[in-house]
Amino acid sequence: VLTQSPGTLSLSPGERATLSCRASQTVSASYFAWYQQKPGQAPRLLIYTASSRAAGIPDRFSGSGSGTDFTLTIGRLEPEDFAVYYCQVYGPSSYTFGQGTKLEIK
């Protein structure tokens, strides 16, 4: 099970965002990813292997973590960053998503 916190994060453009994802048991960072989803759109891969940015993702997005605790950090929020963020892991033998964190404009 993946538990994301907070459920909703209210920030202003230009601020720094820190999103958390906690696993109920140790998972491999090699199998950990983050996605962004905007209303009416499919999810988009942001981060894979816990800390590698996907193609075309701005460097204000960064991922870190290991074991059971993982973090997505957005350095300086741009207006287009306000969306829902999901973490995802593989293991054991299946794929699991967190419940999502909604990043909203304050």
Next chain:
Amino acid sequence: QVQLEQSGAEVMKPGASVKVTCRASGYTFTNYYIHWVRQAPGQGLEYMGIIYPRDGHVSYARKFQGRVTMTRDTTTSTAYMQLSSLGSDDTAVYYCAREIPNHCYFDNWGQGTLVTVSS
């Protein structure tokens, strides 16, 4: 460029079956896995299962075993997901997504197919 193009929205009666299509282009279909993920209105992402296009092998999430069937047609680079015995709680957007083998994340997604189950 890589594209996963899904079939259009469906309205189904309770108890019926639905088959969603995902047509791949811009890459070699048999070299990547295809997964299916759904999202109920206002809810999060729910994993359904995987098909390996090269050999057709499938693995389904436990929740959907016995009710979901994933197939593929390599001649048209198309994956299919059929869900049977539909109930109102199956109303959702269904996505196909691609995985680089053994990378365990989804690098490209279809646009989604809304399936509405209503009497």
